Amino acid sequence: MMKHFFIKLLVFVLFSQFIFSCDSAGPSLVSNEAELEKAIADAKPGSVITLANGVWKDIEIEFIGEGKKDSLITLTAEEAGKVFIEGQSNLSLSGNYLTVSGLVFRNGYSPTSAVISFRTSEDQLANHSRVTNCVIDNFSNPERFESDIWVTMYGKNNTFDHNSLTGKRNLGVTMAVMLNTEESRENNHLIEYNYFGPRQNLAANGGETLRIGTSHYSLTDSKTMVRNNYFDRCDGEHEIISNKSGRNVFQNNVFDQCRGTLTMRHGQHTLVENNYFLGKGKPNTGGIRVINEYQTVVNNYMSGLTGYRFRGALVIMNGVPNSPINRYNQVVDSKVEGNIIIDCDHVQFCAGSDAERSAVPIGTTFSRNLFLSKTNPNPFTVYDDISGITFSQNLINREAIPPQEKGFELVDYQVHENDNGLEVPAKELLDKIGFSDLKLPVEKSETGAEYYTQDFKEPTFRTGKKIHVAPGVNTILNALEESESGDILVLGGAAEYLLTKNVPIHHLVTILSEASDKPTILSEKNSFFSIENEGGLELVNVILDGSKSPDMAGNSIVSTSKYSMNRNYKLFVRNCEIKNLDVNHTFDFLKIYPATMADTILIENSNFHHVTGSVISMAQELEDLGMYNVEHVIITGSTFEQVEGAAVNIYRGGNDESTFGPIVSVTKSTFTDVGKGSRNKTKASLKFHGVQDLTISDSQWQESAPLTLHLTNGEPVTNINNITLTNSGDVVSNSLAFSKNNVKIISQ
Numbered sequence: 059m060m061k062h063f064f065i066k067l068l069v070f071v072l073f074s075q076f077i078f079s080c081d082s083a084g085p086s087l088v089s090n091e092a093e094l095e096k097a098i099a100d101a102k103p104g105s106v107i108t109l110a111n112g113v114w115k116d117i118e119i120e121f122i123g124e125g126k127k128d129s130l131i132t133l134t135a136e137e138a139g140k141v142f143i144e145g146q147s148n149l150s151l152s153g154n155y156l157t158v159s160g161l162v163f164r165n166g167y168s169p170t171s172a173v174i175s176f177r178t179s180e181d182q183l184a185n186h187s188r189v190t191n192c193v194i195d196n197f198s199n200p201e202r203f204e205s206d207i208w209v210t211m212y213g214k215n216n217t218f219d220h221n222s223l224t225g226k227r228n229l230g231v232t233m234a235v236m237l238n239t240e241e242s243r244e245n246n247h248l249i250e251y252n253y254f255g256p257r258q259n260l261a262a263n264g265g266e267t268l269r270i271g272t273s274h275y276s277l278t279d280s281k282t283m284v285r286n287n288y289f290d291r292c293d294g295e296h297e298i299i300s301n302k303s304g305r306n307v308f309q310n311n312v313f314d315q316c317r318g319t320l321t322m323r324h325g326q327h328t329l330v331e332n333n334y335f336l337g338k339g340k341p342n343t344g345g346i347r348v349i350n351e352y353q354t355v356v357n358n359y360m361s362g363l364t365g366y367r368f369r370g371a372l373v374i375m376n377g378v379p380n381s382p383i384n385r386y387n388q389v390v391d392s393k394v395e396g397n398i399i400i401d402c403d404h405v406q407f408c409a410g411s412d413a414e415r416s417a418v419p420i421g422t423t424f425s426r427n428l429f430l431s432k433t434n435p436n437p438f439t440v441y442d443d444i445s446g447i448t449f450s451q452n453l454i455n456r457e458a459i460p461p462q463e464k465g466f467e468l469v470d471y472q473v474h475e476n477d478n479g480l481e482v483p484a485k486e487l488l489d490k491i492g493f494s495d496l497k498l499p500v501e502k503s504e505t506g507a508e509y510y511t512q513d514f515k516e517p518t519f520r521t522g523k524k525i526h527v528a529p530g531v532n533t534i535l536n537a538l539e540e541s542e543s544g545d546i547l548v549l550g551g552a553a554e555y556l557l558t559k560n561v562p563i564h565h566l567v568t569i570l571s572e573a574s575d576k577p578t579i580l581s582e583k584n585s586f587f588s589i590e591n592e593g594g595l596e597l598v599n600v601i602l603d604g605s606k607s608p609d610m611a612g613n614s615i616v617s618t619s620k621y622s623m624n625r626n627y628k629l630f631v632r633n634c635e636i637k638n639l640d641v642n643h644t645f646d647f648l649k650i651y652p653a654t655m656a657d658t659i660l661i662e663n664s665n666f667h668h669v670t671g672s673v674i675s676m677a678q679e680l681e682d683l684g685m686y687n688v689e690h691v692i693i694t695g696s697t698f699e700q701v702e703g704a705a706v707n708i709y710r711g712g713n714d715e716s717t718f719g720p721i722v723s724v725t726k727s728t729f730t731d732v733g734k735g736s737r738n739k740t741k742a743s744l745k746f747h748g749v750q751d752l753t754i755s756d757s758q759w760q761e762s763a764p765l766t767l768h769l770t771n772g773e774p775v776t777n778i779n780n781i782t783l784t785n786s787g788d789v790v791s792n793s794l795a796f797s798k799n800n801v802k803i804i805s806q
């Protein structure tokens with residue numbers, strides 16, 4: 059009887075294997091959408107669906123299948139890295155035991171709100187599935203403020219590993235773990251060995267690189283493991299990672315020159331262990347921000363971090379008593395132990411303390427942390443009562459003042475640089491805090507899709523060739539059309555260059571003269587140059603003369619694109635003269651449109667006179683959502699004379715605290731008869747609303763409208779030094795929370 063059974067079983071097994079091998083036999087190479095759909099529909103456990111090399115344009119792949127634990131269904135590339143998904147495309151998957159690998163998303167964007175989604179509909183989720191060795195490179199919606207998320211993980215037990223996600227430019231988190239239904243909670247997802255490449259400053263909330271959960275579901279556990287990932291210049295906003303759910307682990311990740319912090323925004327029982335934060339002195343680089351209950355921060359390494367306030371190297375926040383779910387829970391019963399903080403500028407306790415955030419940390423231990431700093435010997439700021447934090451066995455270099463005496467031992471600053479460029483404290487100090495193995499937990503080259511570049515350089519001016527441009531009509535335009543990014547158009551001296559057409563700028567270009575007599579550029583169009591997406595302009599040693607501009611209101615010398623720009627741009631003006639912007643009213647030097655963002659506007663040693671509009675008016679995001687139009691404005695050594703509008707008007711509205719800028723400095727400049735035109739709605743010579751970091755120094759005003767400040771939330775840093783206002787009123791401000799030294803007010 060048993061023998062008979064075994065024979066039957068054997069026949070069954072052989073037969074199933076035969077069926078199975080028939081089903082999955084042969085390479086199912088597919089070359090078009092119909093073949094792909096059929097292959098997916100026909101797939102059985104063990105099937106391998108192979109996309110032919112080449113470009114797949116405008117394709118929304120729904121990969122639905124039921125694999126088995128030992129017999130996956132695979133969707134892959136004929137050759138990894140040679141299958142390009144372009145245009146209006148995306149990929150969604152649902153079912154069990156699926157694997158996707160080798161695909162590159164580029165030259166397009168998703169028509170939906172995700173590029174890769176671990177679900178195909180609200181209730182069809184992927185489980186036990188994996189996406190590996192894939193790339194999403196600048197697959198960004200051209201509408202800057204159209205939101206999407208590149209990777210959304212739903213379901214349970216999924217893995218996202220060895221992928222490269224780089225260059226996201228539009229609004230929305232780069233990658234998110236979703237907990238919106240029961241089927242996606244306690245998910246045990248694994249996110250490892252990914253390369254999160256550079257993400258530019260979004261200048262708005264919603265530029266996080268990784269978010270796990272949302273405030274709404276933050277009291278549930280996610281149990282997601284994030285380990286051995288490399289975050290390279292992830293600068294979208296001040297949260298690199300926003301943890302918003304329970305029991306997640308962040309282990310062995312490297313944060314290389316990222317502006318922002320790993321933030322425990324919501325959720326409890328988070329473990330943050332052995333992560334390396336390397337600031338390398340770059341502005342606004344941060345470390346770890348602790349909020350909520352039962353958090354553990356152990357054996358992390360931070361060096362060269364410069365960030366202030368919420369993006370400090372190590373920040374323990376105040377909470378809101380009985381906090382609403384979307385605000386700030388008190389730090390309770392948490393542990394910060396055995397971390398190394400070297401040459402970091404800011405460590406903050408009770409950060410965010412205000413009338414609302416009044417619940418100080420309690421039941422929390424802070425021990426065996428090692429602080430050594432030469433860049434800022436006193437990195438500590440204590441904003442509120444720290445008696446609920448127990449400090450013990452922390453080490454700090456002698457020059458520093460500890461936040462309190464108890465629990466800090468003074469030691470010598472003993473640091474050397476090792477072969478990998480890490481700053482390493484003396485062994486005896488490491489032994490004292492129990493930090494055994496100081497080395498990068500993962501190398502960049504071990505992360506990301508193996509075939510894909512990690513060499514992403516920010517383009518800069520004057521890296522290309524020189525093109526000599528003869529005087530005449532549209533010669534600049536003709537030269538520009540031949541140029542490439544970084545090229546330099548060299549103009550002659552004392553000659554005229556007339557533009558009779560619009561000059562769109564699509565890459566970085568420098569227009570300069572090396573002659574002692576500056577050449578003059580004129581235009582018959584309402585704007586000389588328009589900086590389009592990917593464009594950037596540097597003007598050096600030239601005269602820009604508005605006298606041939608059309609007799610109509612609203613001209614400009616430089617404008618942005620009229621359409622959304624998802625790429626931040628730069629405008630540099632050095633040693634130039636800008637004159638006769640007065641053929642009609644409201645002639646601006648720079649005219650910008652909404653949904654555009656300048657990384658830097660620099661005006662150096664330049665003279666502006668006879669302007670009926672403003673020189674720089676960057677006030678196009680008026681919804682008060684915390685968005686703005688420029689990160690850095692630097693004005694130095696320049697004069698402004700007979701400017702009817704505000705010379706500079708910068709606006710950043712709203713209460714959002716996720717961004718860094720605008721950051722403005724005005725030095726060594728003079729303002730004469732500026733801001734007094736009847737059309738100047740700001741009634742100011744310079745108007746700064748919501749600027750986060752403002753320096754004004756060594757400058758003079760004569761017969762001008764006042765210098766007007768509107769300080770908003772976020773502890774803006776404002777310093778005004780050595781200025782003289784003659785017949786120009788006083789500094790006008792809504793708040794006195796700024797530093798003012800040697801400000802002379804003269805009335806004649």
Ligand code: CA
Pocket residue numbers: 263264265266295297300716
């Ligand atoms: Ca955020």
